Structure formats: C-alpha cells, structure tokens
Amino acid sequence: MAQKDVSPSRVMAKESIDGTRRPNGNPYPANDKPKDYSSQGVTDNDIFMLPGSDFQLLGLLTAVAALVRLFRIYQPSSVVFDEVHFGGFASKYIKGRFFMDVHPPLAKLLLTLAGWLAGFDGEFDFKDIGKDYVEPGVPYVAMRLLPALMGVMTIPTIFLTLKATGCRTMTAAMGAGLIIFENGLLTQSRLILLDSPLIIFTAFTALAWTCFTNQHEQGPSKAFDASWWFWLVATGVGLGATVSVKWVGLFTIAWVGSLTVVQLWVLLGDTNSVPPRKWFKHFLARFFCLVVIPLTFYLGLFAIHFICLVNPGDGDGFMSSEFQATLNSKAMQDVPADVVLGSRVSIRHHNTHGGYLHSHNHMYPTGSKQQQITLYPHKDENNMWLLENQTQPEGPDGPIAGLNAWDIGEPVPVRDGTVLRLYHFVTDRRLHSHDVRPPVSEADWQNEVSAYGYEGFEGDANDLFRVEIVKSLSDGAAAKERVRTIETKFRLIHIMTGCALFSHKTKLPDWGFDQQEVTCAKQGTLPNSIWYIEQNEHPLLGVDAEKVNYKNPGFLGKFWELQKVMWTTNAGLVESHAWDSRPPSWPVLRRGINFWGKDRRQIYLIGNPIIWWSSTAAIGIYFAFKALSILRWQRGFKDHDNINFKRFDYEIGSTVLGWAFHYFPFFLMQRQLFLHHYFPALYFAIIALCQVYDFATNRISALGLQNRPAIGRSGVAAFLAVSIVVFTLYAPLSYGNQWTQSACKKVKLFETWDFDCSVFPTELSQYALESPGAGNAAQTAAPVAQGLNDKKSQDINVTPHPAGEPSISRVEKVEYRDQDGNILNEEQVKELEGKVSFETRYETRTRVIDADGREIADGPVGAEGVAPLHPDAERLPETAADVPEDDGREYPASASPERDVGKEKSVEKADEGRPRPASEPKEATR
Numbered sequence: 001m002a003q004k005d006v007s008p009s010r011v012m013a014k015e016s017i018d019g020t021r022r023p024n025g026n027p028y029p030a031n032d033k034p035k036d037y038s039s040q041g042v043t044d045n046d047i048f049m050l051p052g053s054d055f056q057l058l059g060l061l062t063a064v065a066a067l068v069r070l071f072r073i074y075q076p077s078s079v080v081f082d083e084v085h086f087g088g089f090a091s092k093y094i095k096g097r098f099f100m101d102v103h104p105p106l107a108k109l110l111l112t113l114a115g116w117l118a119g120f121d122g123e124f125d126f127k128d129i130g131k132d133y134v135e136p137g138v139p140y141v142a143m144r145l146l147p148a149l150m151g152v153m154t155i156p157t158i159f160l161t162l163k164a165t166g167c168r169t170m171t172a173a174m175g176a177g178l179i180i181f182e183n184g185l186l187t188q189s190r191l192i193l194l195d196s197p198l199i200i201f202t203a204f205t206a207l208a209w210t211c212f213t214n215q216h217e218q219g220p221s222k223a224f225d226a227s228w229w230f231w232l233v234a235t236g237v238g239l240g241a242t243v244s245v246k247w248v249g250l251f252t253i254a255w256v257g258s259l260t261v262v263q264l265w266v267l268l269g270d271t272n273s274v275p276p277r278k279w280f281k282h283f284l285a286r287f288f289c290l291v292v293i294p295l296t297f298y299l300g301l302f303a304i305h306f307i308c309l310v311n312p313g314d315g316d317g318f319m320s321s322e323f324q325a326t327l328n329s330k331a332m333q334d335v336p337a338d339v340v341l342g343s344r345v346s347i348r349h350h351n352t353h354g355g356y357l358h359s360h361n362h363m364y365p366t367g368s369k370q371q372q373i374t375l376y377p378h379k380d381e382n383n384m385w386l387l388e389n390q391t392q393p394e395g396p397d398g399p400i401a402g403l404n405a406w407d408i409g410e411p412v413p414v415r416d417g418t419v420l421r422l423y424h425f426v427t428d429r430r431l432h433s434h435d436v437r438p439p440v441s442e443a444d445w446q447n448e449v450s451a452y453g454y455e456g457f458e459g460d461a462n463d464l465f466r467v468e469i470v471k472s473l474s475d476g477a478a479a480k481e482r483v484r485t486i487e488t489k490f491r492l493i494h495i496m497t498g499c500a501l502f503s504h505k506t507k508l509p510d511w512g513f514d515q516q517e518v519t520c521a522k523q524g525t526l527p528n529s530i531w532y533i534e535q536n537e538h539p540l541l542g543v544d545a546e547k548v549n550y551k552n553p554g555f556l557g558k559f560w561e562l563q564k565v566m567w568t569t570n571a572g573l574v575e576s577h578a579w580d581s582r583p584p585s586w587p588v589l590r591r592g593i594n595f596w597g598k599d600r601r602q603i604y605l606i607g608n609p610i611i612w613w614s615s616t617a618a619i620g621i622y623f624a625f626k627a628l629s630i631l632r633w634q635r636g637f638k639d640h641d642n643i644n645f646k647r648f649d650y651e652i653g654s655t656v657l658g659w660a661f662h663y664f665p666f667f668l669m670q671r672q673l674f675l676h677h678y679f680p681a682l683y684f685a686i687i688a689l690c691q692v693y694d695f696a697t698n699r700i701s702a703l704g705l706q707n708r709p710a711i712g713r714s715g716v717a718a719f720l721a722v723s724i725v726v727f728t729l730y731a732p733l734s735y736g737n738q739w740t741q742s743a744c745k746k747v748k749l750f751e752t753w754d755f756d757c758s759v760f761p762t763e764l765s766q767y768a769l770e771s772p773g774a775g776n777a778a779q780t781a782a783p784v785a786q787g788l789n790d791k792k793s794q795d796i797n798v799t800p801h802p803a804g805e806p807s808i809s810r811v812e813k814v815e816y817r818d819q820d821g822n823i824l825n826e827e828q829v830k831e832l833e834g835k836v837s838f839e840t841r842y843e844t845r846t847r848v849i850d851a852d853g854r855e856i857a858d859g860p861v862g863a864e865g866v867a868p869l870h871p872d873a874e875r876l877p878e879t880a881a882d883v884p885e886d887d888g889r890e891y892p893a894s895a896s897p898e899r900d901v902g903k904e905k906s907v908e909k910a911d912e913g914r915p916r917p918a919s920e921p922k923e924a925t926r
Contacts, residue, residue: 037270038219041643065155081595087126094122097313102570105305106244107197118142147196151189157203175690181727184607205238236289240297325550334547339483342406346535351527356383370450375516386423414483416469428455433520447520464495500529586678587616604755615685659684
C-alpha cells in the first residue's frame with residue numbers, strides 16, 4: 001500500500017501555523033500536554049523582538065494618526081462642551097483655588113501642566129460654551145494637544161497589544177486603522193477632556209497585562225525574570241494611572257484582578273513546579289505590583305492635588321470644617337473652649353457643609369415679613385450672636401440691663417438644658433420662631449425662623465431656645481456636660497413650639513440671595529438639626545483660658561473625606577440631561593452628544609457606525625461561540641482538546657471579559673450617563689474584532705483561509721477602506737467643518753441621531769457670504785440670570801445681506817417650565833412667585849428667510865446647537881420646595897462670598913431713599 005510522504009519540515013510548518021510550539025520554540029508532539037502550568041499553543045510574543053518591518057509599519061500608522069488627530073486642532077476657537085469644566089479646573093489649579101470634582105486629578109493635572117508650560121496664567125474662566133479663546137490669548141491649542149497626542153499614542157498601543165496576543169501584523173494594522181478612523185474617539189481626543197487620557201492609560205494597562213500574561217503562560221522558565229517583572233510592574237503603574245483619571249479605572253482593576261485570580265488558581269494546581277513557598281512568592285509579587293503600586297500612585301496624585309490647591313475656592317463648601325481649616329485664610333486662631341453666658345459666638349451647621357447661622361437687614365416677602373434668617377457659607381460679621389440667659393443677671397440693685405450684663409462677675413457655663421436667647425449684633429434683633437409656615441418649605445412640620453425686635457426691646461417667649469447636647473456626636477466628657485467650642489454638638493429646641501432649629505439644602509430665591517433656608521422643624525432629621533460653636537469670645541475668658549481649635553485631619557483624613565464626597569456627589573448626578581443615554585443604546589450607537597455649534601457648524605459626538613456595529617458583532621460572535629461550546633461540553637464533546645479551540649476561548653474570552661467589565665456595571669448606575677462612557681469598552685470590542693478576524697483567517701484551518709493569506713489581506717484592506725469612507729462622511733461633525741444640509745441628511749440614518757441638519761447652509765458657498773457670527777447657532781447654555789424677570793421680545797440687528805441672499809433674524813421670548821419641562825402659564829407662574837426661583841436659560845432659534853420674507857429653513861438651533869453643561873463636575877442648586885430630606889451634603893452652601901455680598905449690597909443700595917420694612921415690635925407675634 002502506497003504511503004504519502006510527509007517531510008518533517010512540512011509537519012513543523014503546519015504546527016507552527018497552528019501555534020502549537022513549546023516556549024523554547026520546539027513544536028509540541030501530538031497530544032503532548034505540558035507537565036507544568038505553561039499553556040499549549042503559546043509562543044513568545046515579545047513586542048521588543050518584532051521585525052524591523054513591523055516597526056516601520058507602526059511608525060507609518062502613528063504618523064497617519066497624528067495627521068488625523070491634529071488636523072485643524074485649533075478649530076473651533078471657542079469653549080466646547082466639558083471644556084467648561086476641565087479647562088476651568090486648570091485655571092483653579094494655577095490659582096491654587098480649591099475645587100471639588102467627581103474625578104481623580106491625574107488628567108486635570110496634566111492638562112494644567114500643558115497650559116502652564118504654554119504660558120496660561122489662569123485668568124480665563126472657561127465659564128461658557130462658545131466663549132472665545134483667541135481674543136484673551138488662551139493657549140487652548142497647547143492644552144488640546146495633550147489629549148490629542150494621547151489619542152495618537154493609542155494607535156501604537158493597540159498595534160503592540162494585538163501583536164502580543166499573537167495576531168498577524170496585518171491584523172494589528174487593521175486594529176490600529178480602526179482606532180485612527182473612529183469618529184467618536186477622534187472627537188473626544190481633540191478637546192480639553194478626560195476621556196483621551198483615560199483611553200490611553202486603559203490601553204497601556206491592557207498592553208502590559210497582555211505581555212505579562214504571555215510571559216506567564218510560557219511556564220516556570222519565564223517566571224520572575226526581568227521581562228516578567230517589567231510587565232507586571234508596568235501593569236500596576238497602568239492601573240494606578242487609569243484609576244487616577246476616572247473611577248472607571250476600577251473596572252480595569254476588576255478585569256486584571258479576575259484574570260489574576262485565574263492565574264493563581266492555575267498555579268495552585270501545579271504541584272510539580274509550584275510548591276507552596278513559590279506560590280506565595282507569586283501571590284506576593286502580584287499583590288505588590290497590582291495593589292500596592294496602584295494605590296501608592298493614586299495616593300501620590302492626591303498629595304499633589306492638595307499641594308496645588310491651598311487656597312479657598314468654590315469647592316471647599318463640600319468639605320468639613322476641619323478640612324476647610326487646612327486652607328489658606330480659612331484657618332482660625334485658637335479660641336476659648338468654654339462657652340458661657342454673654343459669649344459672642346458664631347454658630348455653624350454640622351451637616352450641610354458647615355454654613356453659619358446668619359441674618360441680615362432684609363425681610364421675608366411673605367409669612368411674618370420679619371427679618372430673614374439664613375445659612376451662609378462664609379465668615380461674616382452677620383454671623384455673630386450674643387448668648388443671653390432668658391432673664392437678665394441680678395446685681396446689687398436688681399437686674400443688670402444692657403448687652404454687657406454678663407461681662408460682670410463669674411462666667412456662667414452654658415450647659416445641657418440651658419434656655420437661651422440669641423441676640424444678633426448687627427441688626428439688634430433676636431432669633432425668633434412662631435407658628436408661621438416658612439416662605440419656601442411650606443410643610444406643616446416646619447415653622448418660620450426670623451429675627452425680631454429692636455435695640456432695647458426685651459423680647460418675648462418666642463425668642464427662647466433650649467440647648468440639647470447630642471452626646472453621641474460630642475467629643476470628650478466635658479463636651480457632653482457643657483457647651484464647648486467646636487467639641488460640643490447640640491440642638492436648639494424652641495421652647496414655645498418644641499421644634500428644632502433646622503437647615504437643609506433648599507435655597508432661598510433671589511430675595512434671599514440664594515442662601516440656604518433655616519426653619520424650625522418638628523420632625524427634622526437629626527443631622528440637619530445639629531449645630532456647634534466655632535467662634536467664641538468673652539471678656540472674662542482671658543489669655544489663660546483653655547483654648548481649642550479644629551483638629552488637623554492630616555493627609556489621609558483629607559484624602560478619605562474627599563473620596564466620600566466624590567462618591568456621594570457622583571451618585572447624586574441623577575437629574576436628566578439633554579444628551580444623556582443609557583447603556584443598552586451604546587453598542588448599537590443609538591444617539592450621540594451635541595458638543596458645540598456656532599457659525600452654522602456643529603460638533604456632534606458620534607462613532608463610526610461601521611466600526612461600532614462590527615465590534616459589537618464580534619462580541620456577539622464570542623457569546624454565541626461560548627454558548628455553543630457549553631452545550632457541546634454538556635453533550636460530552638472534547639472540544640477543548642483542540643488547541644486552537646482552547647486558545648480562541650481564552651484569548652478572546654479575556655478581551656470580552658474586559659469589555660464586559662467596562663460595560664455592564666453602568667447598568668447598575670442611576671446617575672447620568674453618556675455615550676463617551678462606552679469608549680473603554682469600545683476599545684476592548686475593537687481588539688476582540690481583530691482577534692476574531694485573525695483566528696478566522698490565520699488559525700482556524702477548517703475555514704480554508706489559512707493557506708490563502710491574500711484573502712485575509714484583501715479583507716483587511718476592504719474593511720479599512722469602508723471604515724475610512726464612512727469616517728469621511730461624518731468628519732464634519734467630528735472636526736466642526738463646513739457642511740451642507742443635503743450631505744448631512746444623507747448620512748443621518750436614524751432619527752435618534754439628533755444632530756440638526758438645518759443648522760448647515762444649503763450650499764458651501766454660503767459660508768463665504770455670511771459674516772462671522774451671523775448664523776450663530778450656539779451661545780452659552782449656562783444659567784445667566786435668576787428670578788422672575790420677564791424678557792420682552794426684541795429685535796436683533798443683523799448685518800444686511802445682499803439682495804436675494806438668505807438673511808437670518810433672531811427673536812427672544814420667555815417660557816417658564818417646571819422641573820419636568822412642562823410649560824407654565826401666567827397664573828401658575830404668579831402662584832409660584834416668591835416660593836421658588838426660576839433658572840433662566842437662553843435658547844437661540846434661527847430663521848433663515850429670503851428677500852421676500854419666506855422662511856427657507858428653521859429648527860431649534862439652540863436646542864441642537866448648544867450642548868448643556870455636563871454635570872460631572874458642577875451641580876446646580878435645587879430650589880424646589882418639596883425635596884425629600886437627606887444628609888444635605890450633596891451641594892455646596894453657596895458659590896462665593898463675593899457673589900453673595902454683592903447681592904446684598906445691591907439690594908441695600910436699591911433700598912436707599914425709600915422706607916425699609918419696620919420690625920413692628922408692638923405687633924403681637926405668633
């Protein structure tokens with residue numbers, strides 16, 4: 001019988017193609033499984049040993065990426081979307097003003113460094129979307145270059161990652177090309193945003209971990225050598241950098257951590273080459289590199305963060321009094337510990353960011369119309385109160401009159417149960433409450449708190465409050481028996497009604513200068529009715545009196561407090577947003593985000609649909625494969641005896657696991673979410689797509705493409721060509737280029753892709769005919785005014801256009817809406833006046849008309865052309881009356897002292913020359 005002659009060289013070649021060589025390069029004989037924890041089908045994919053042709057191709061791809069990412073990076077020359085926040089944070093870093101953001105500081109510090117090196121002085125505030133960069137000389141191009149260059153670096157990173165997984169050079173080039181021509185990643189990497197740093201650090205971590213896994217799978221011969229340690233340490237650094245940009249890096253940590261557990265489990269089963277001592281060595285090495293290094297990196301970034309932000313800013317209101325005391329000008333001198341009758345004190349709220357009990361010479365517009373009591377977040381003379389006994393002290397000739405009556409004799413401590421009157425120095429009125437509903441929180445269980453009286457007035461019973469020390473929150477035995485500055489936490493119980501002095505996050509309207517409401521609550525939550533003394537002065541407490549001050553929380557205390565505030569604030573971002581979306585819509589690219597619009601151009605964040613849908617299909621292919629393999633395993637098939645089957649399952653499965661960790665956790669979040677939250681998952685999906693393609697064309701012999709490399713190369717070329725064509729179709733939305741309505745409508749495949757084609761002209765030539773700004777489709781969506789000021793319609797002068805050419809006009813009108821967006825009529829607005837404040841937002845609607853006045857096109861240009869402010873960094877205060885009580889720490893107490901003081905002074909100036917509301921002391925109070 002004739003036998004087919006098969007040469008050993010051909011057998012070795014086939015085995016090499018199947019990827020079944022030992023770590024030393026020799027092929028495995030059939031059914032020869034390794035005797036240690038090394039994996040079959042794994043070769044040494046050392047990326048430092050790639051051939052020169054691969055590095056030349058890599059250089060070419062990187063150059064193309066640089067051209068694509070940096071093309072017209074100066075465009076647009078005004079603030080775009082979240083540049084409002086992240087550019088603004090750079091200003092605050094340079095000024096050293098403390099701010100609160102829900103994201104860790106690494107990317108913001110890097111953006112600040114880029115701007116500072118380019119000469120940015122921090123004077124530009126980035127306050128409004130559409131605000132011009134050029135006239136004030138902001139080095140915005142340099143600041144945009146940082147994320148752009150990080151976007152460029154993603155291209156060589158994915159190329160090397162795919163090579164480290166064992167993919168062919170052509171497949172690695174395909175992956176790099178898909179990242180280059182992905183519109184969403186392009187758009188996000190050209191602006192002063194955090195997502196490009198997040199993606200590059202995620203990509204670097206994936207590269208380092210893939211290289212380490214390759215070393216690990218080669219068995220004991222590679223364990224603990226220089227390359228093994230290098231990639232393990234690099235993974236730890238990458239994890240630290242990723243989580244220091246956004247907490248999405250926790251998902252990357254979970255991905256690496258889960259695969260680390262698998263590795264340790266496999267090592268535990270290798271009793272031949274991994275004795276217990278060596279297993280613990282493996283464990284400790286991974287613990288140090290994957291836990292200690294990232295944690296140290298993360299802590300170090302916050303240390304730099306605190307070093308940079310040493311001055312008070314608009315974010316310190318989120319922090320505790322102890323934290324605030326560490327900032328310049330916020331620290332205070334040591335103050336007497338014992339609080340006695342006659343002490344001049346400032347009283348601070350324990351819960352809602354530590355605002356001060358405050359009053360000023362302005363009256364409530366409704367209710368009793370007596371003087372306002374508020375919570376004010378800054379030190380001010382209007383925060384000072386005199387603690388009086390309910391009766392005047394007795395002297396030799398009877399009661400001693402006057403405010404200084406308690407400055408004579410021995411100091412009398414304020415103890416638990418002491419009944420007090422609180423006298424406001426500046427306005428000569430006493431803290432007062434009665435059975436009148438508050439102006440904003442009109443709940444039956446809340447009473448109005450006011451300041452009532454006049455100089456020399458003895459007061460009445462509604463001025464009396466009993467001190468109730470909260471022993472569980474007071475620090476020290478003495479602080480539980482008598483009131484001590486800072487250490488004692490107490491409640492003030494109104495004697496006549498039994499309610500407790502209370503404050504919560506509800507803001508007063510403009511007549512209250514947006515300060516925080518103070519009421520007397522019969523059913524108030526405990527945290528919101530707790531107070532303490534901060535400033536304490538008394539003539540009888542001399543220099544020898546015991547002094548106290550805030551405890552310095554130290555770095556770790558400040559770090560942990562900031563983490564809790566970041567977590568609470570992040571979880572509280574649940575309000576709806578014009579451009580938010582939910583996770584089910586992301587893999588299918590259901591809608592994007594409107595970033596910017598101006599001068600009849602638009603930037604709209606949307607991905608390349610070919611790349612998104614193909615990568616999603618690759619994920620689906622793996623899930624189908626996994627489901628089928630489980631069914632076959634249950635039926636007794638030995639599929640995992642096939643090396644390629646096993647490698648497909650593990651290699652692509654590891655990538656899909658990374659995709660899952662960066663995607664499915666968002667389903668558990670109730671906060672606002674946006675399309676860009678999918679970008680890390682998209683990166684893993686693109687890697688999975690390339691791996692599936694590589695297996696299909698190079699490693700799965702049953703498909704017949706293994707010996708036809710030309711087909712595989714042609715497939716790569718065709719797929720990239722289609723992706724590039726689609727990229728160019730949507731490029732005007734990515735770059736903010738000129739475009740036409742017809743071109744826009746051709747590529748708007750779904751109604752949910754809500755970019756507005758009517759923004760663009762019908763012909764490109766019309767851009768040359770229009771003066772800059774005439775077709776302004778986007779001005780700031782930020783709040784620009786508060787209150788119920790009616791804006792009358794007015795005509796806007798428009799530069800004349802040549803006869804026959806389209807012209808543009810703008811009109812303004814006012815619509816009042818409730819929190820659900822429903823339009824309110826005049827009666828409803830009038831009914832709400834004085835109870836809530838209205839936030840004013842401007843929306844520009846553009847009408848293009850011809851010479852005869854006929855409308856050519858219209859559309860809600862303002863709605864589509866303006867991106868509302870992103871909520872990740874700053875939150876707007878709530879003013880609704882019916883807000884469920886919580887711990888109150890979601891919002892800062894106010895914006896800035898200059899803003900509040902300015903408002904008060906403006907009202908005082910307006911009140912000059914006309915009668916002020918009288919205190920009407922003879923009128924009976926309720």
